[in-house]
Amino acid sequence: MMAIRVPHGNRPVSIAPLATFRITFGLLMAYSLLRFWMRGWITSVYVTPSFHFTYWGFGWVHPLGDTGMHLLFLLLFLASLCIALGLFYRAAAVIFFLGFTYVELLDVTTYLNHYYFISLVAFLLVWLPANRHYALDAYGGWIKPRPQVPAWTIGILRFQMGLVYVFAGLAKLNADWLLRAEPMKTWLPAKSHLPLIGPYMYDDWVAYLFSWFGAGYDLFIVFFLLNRKTRPVAYLFVLAFHGATALFFPGIGLFPYVMILSSLIFFSGEFHTRFLGYLPFPKNSLAWGTYRFNRPKAVALLAGVYVFFQLLLPLRFLLYPGKLFWTEQGYRFSWRVMLMEKAGAAYFTVKDQTGTKAYAVDNKQYLTPLQEKMMATQPDLILKYASYLADIFQKKGIENPRVYAEVYVTLNGEPSRLFIDSTVDLAAKKLSWRPYDWVLPYENNLP
Amino acid sequence: MKYPRLILPFLLALAGGIFYACSDKTGTPDPTPSGNDTFKSGMLTNYADRIIIPAYTDLTTQLTTLETQVNAFLENPSTTTQEAVRPAYRAAYLSFEGTAAAYFGPAGALLLNSYLNTFPAVPAKIEQAVASGTYNFELPVVNDSIQGFPALDYLLFEPGAVGKFTGPNAAARKKYVRNVMSRMKGLVANTSTQWQGTYRTTFINSLKTDVGSSIGFLVNQFAYEMDALKGPRIGWPFGKLSNGMVFADKSEGYYSGLTKDLAVANLTSLKKYFAGAEGDGIADYLVLLGKEALANQVLTQFDVAIAALQAIPQPMTESFSKNPAAVEEAYRQAQKLLTLIKTDVASATSVQITYQDNDGD
Numbered sequence: 001m002m003a004i005r006v007p008h009g010n011r012p013v014s015i016a017p018l019a020t021f022r023i024t025f026g027l028l029m030a031y032s033l034l035r036f037w038m039r040g041w042i043t044s045v046y047v048t049p050s051f052h053f054t055y056w057g058f059g060w061v062h063p064l065g066d067t068g069m070h071l072l073f074l075l076l077f078l079a080s081l082c083i084a085l086g087l088f089y090r091a092a093a094v095i096f097f098l099g100f101t102y103v104e105l106l107d108v109t110t111y112l113n114h115y116y117f118i119s120l121v122a123f124l125l126v127w128l129p130a131n132r133h134y135a136l137d138a139y140g141g142w143i144k145p146r147p148q149v150p151a152w153t154i155g156i157l158r159f160q161m162g163l164v165y166v167f168a169g170l171a172k173l174n175a176d177w178l179l180r181a182e183p184m185k186t187w188l189p190a191k192s193h194l195p196l197i198g199p200y201m202y203d204d205w206v207a208y209l210f211s212w213f214g215a216g217y218d219l220f221i222v223f224f225l226l227n228r229k230t231r232p233v234a235y236l237f238v239l240a241f242h243g244a245t246a247l248f249f250p251g252i253g254l255f256p257y258v259m260i261l262s263s264l265i266f267f268s269g270e271f272h273t274r275f276l277g278y279l280p281f282p283k284n285s286l287a288w289g290t291y292r293f294n295r296p297k298a299v300a301l302l303a304g305v306y307v308f309f310q311l312l313l314p315l316r317f318l319l320y321p322g323k324l325f326w327t328e329q330g331y332r333f334s335w336r337v338m339l340m341e342k343a344g345a346a347y348f349t350v351k352d353q354t355g356t357k358a359y360a361v362d363n364k365q366y367l368t369p370l371q372e373k374m375m376a377t378q379p380d381l382i383l384k385y386a387s388y389l390a391d392i393f394q395k396k397g398i399e400n401p402r403v404y405a406e407v408y409v410t411l412n413g414e415p416s417r418l419f420i421d422s423t424v425d426l427a428a429k430k431l432s433w434r435p436y437d438w439v440l441p442y443e444n445n446l447p
Numbered sequence: 448m449k450y451p452r453l454i455l456p457f458l459l460a461l462a463g464g465i466f467y468a469c470s471d472k473t474g475t476p477d478p479t480p481s482g483n484d485t486f487k488s489g490m491l492t493n494y495a496d497r498i499i500i501p502a503y504t505d506l507t508t509q510l511t512t513l514e515t516q517v518n519a520f521l522e523n524p525s526t527t528t529q530e531a532v533r534p535a536y537r538a539a540y541l542s543f544e545g546t547a548a549a550y551f552g553p554a555g556a557l558l559l560n561s562y563l564n565t566f567p568a569v570p571a572k573i574e575q576a577v578a579s580g581t582y583n584f585e586l587p588v589v590n591d592s593i594q595g596f597p598a599l600d601y602l603l604f605e606p607g608a609v610g611k612f613t614g615p616n617a618a619a620r621k622k623y624v625r626n627v628m629s630r631m632k633g634l635v636a637n638t639s640t641q642w643q644g645t646y647r648t649t650f651i652n653s654l655k656t657d658v659g660s661s662i663g664f665l666v667n668q669f670a671y672e673m674d675a676l677k678g679p680r681i682g683w684p685f686g687k688l689s690n691g692m693v694f695a696d697k698s699e700g701y702y703s704g705l706t707k708d709l710a711v712a713n714l715t716s717l718k719k720y721f722a723g724a725e726g727d728g729i730a731d732y733l734v735l736l737g738k739e740a741l742a743n744q745v746l747t748q749f750d751v752a753i754a755a756l757q758a759i760p761q762p763m764t765e766s767f768s769k770n771p772a773a774v775e776e777a778y779r780q781a782q783k784l785l786t787l788i789k790t791d792v793a794s795a796t797s798v799q800i801t802y803q804d805n806d807g808d
Contacts, residue, residue: 187797195483341797
């Protein structure tokens, strides 16, 4: 189904697409890190909060403090530039992957699909010989330049792109998206300020057009990009589609640009050689031949395992009962992009072990606005926060505190309703692979 | 191979486009009207001209009247002159509640609400400031609680207030009250002037709904004020954070006995903001979005919550202990309203309830 043509996985192809990918990725990341810094997000997201929603099993990951976090971002910035230049590439890629992933692991409330995508791509770049051509490493003679690489090294990036698109498309095949045009119907009127097209944003048909076109685009674009004949036109669609999402949803940050630039990977070596020819790269055609991995079998195995888990991870939601958008079990890491409008209000009460003393919790005292907002709609974060509250109140002298949550959530424009069983002591619940039995069942209560 | 010819110009345009588009900061309102949404501009003009600017004008007037009465009291401190201050103080404080929901733009930049109404006042700090004669009202947070309406509440109406204006330190105390008054007037005048000047244009031309937009500000401020009603205004003094242990003296307007009036005024003003008074407001915007049922539900819940507040026997600060059921009911109804605004209204208008901008997907 995907770009990897397994029988010919080792056939030599031009390294140029890989070089372009490395350069654009490095530059975009450098810009992205700079942007994050300039907006004060390093401080507001990693320094200000006194509590962090760590990932399950990653409770040992802690931020480095004000200076430390800023130094880390500086290091990542330099690593991205090194990736772009192809200078000390392997080290830079390792630093970038570890550093970026570490930052992402600090707080679940900042989880974004494209940050996950960046982590995955950075991981792949660590192993790929993207610095064997059009790179300072190759020019400087530290490593042997190679104009050709095994086809699968480019194929695996195409596979990763295809995965994002196809899973995002499959996720859109649901009644809310296709039959009710939600959340587009909710989001588009907010864009009625746009010149020319603004007035149409209140019209239902526009929401349906966006929804159906979006689903079709996600499902099929990768196949048109793979086909040499349809590729140029398909790329125009990539530009138009992501250009439109950038215009309509500026809050998604750099995601559209990441996709626009990463999609270039589908173009041929010839195209990329031409493209790179415009860049002031010194020629380094001293060596010939195809790049060979030292331990091809180990690398092939690693790639196979990677592909397998990437296919499996987004499907894990099938193992859980209930509506995925409601429980969100299996929602993260599954390429469900811009798919739902969900908002919540969460009120916590801590009681002592006999249940006679009751303390309402002022969330603002413990969480930043962003954390509170993200927590209020995601059951695992609600549980994590409840157990944090239990710790806090235990320290305040309440023995074996019980934590109860009254949470109301609205999903895709439906009236808000109770989300969590408010009679359950959340402090006694542990996060596990099992279905969340403290989340109330989803009921469609459309008027 | 023709297509590179076609693609390359796109790529070059794109490279420029990316950096142009990325430099578009969220959080700064549009300098010029970029859109053509007549409903939104009409609605925001209504907010500016018929609700917010008149509210600041009224507050300015009320503060002038209050200052006259306060000066009369300071010149001749007695229970009679003190009683004469009371209605003016009440009118000015209630008028402030009519501006509370506009805590963004000029008011936000000046930290107006923090300086004017951080309650409870801290008597010990006020007395220390009066005694030492050294205080800096412009220190945010640390000195918020020694000025504004809560400070006046304590200075003018605490038991034995009159006596302290005739005692040995009367001069320093009078000077302090005058300084509090003039600072309040100055801050409000500044806000009012900015609203009548350039900020009005900025406000009505900001047609987006993201963080830092006018609609974003309005909806967030509804939620913020509702949160304050549920928390500092009712819940906290009522003992919600403290297992029922009542802290009546932590209430808004405790010494003047205005706690209930202020809460009702706050909520009534919020309803007016939500409905857009006689013109188009967020409620009408919801109707335009096909959410008429929600608009009505919120308006009804405003009435229910206001009625529940009004049902609390006066003085409210005593009802915290004597009529907990009535207070509990008002608290519950306020929470219901807060939930509707934080979830349904915010969601329907695509406004993020957060004062922190961030990327999403």
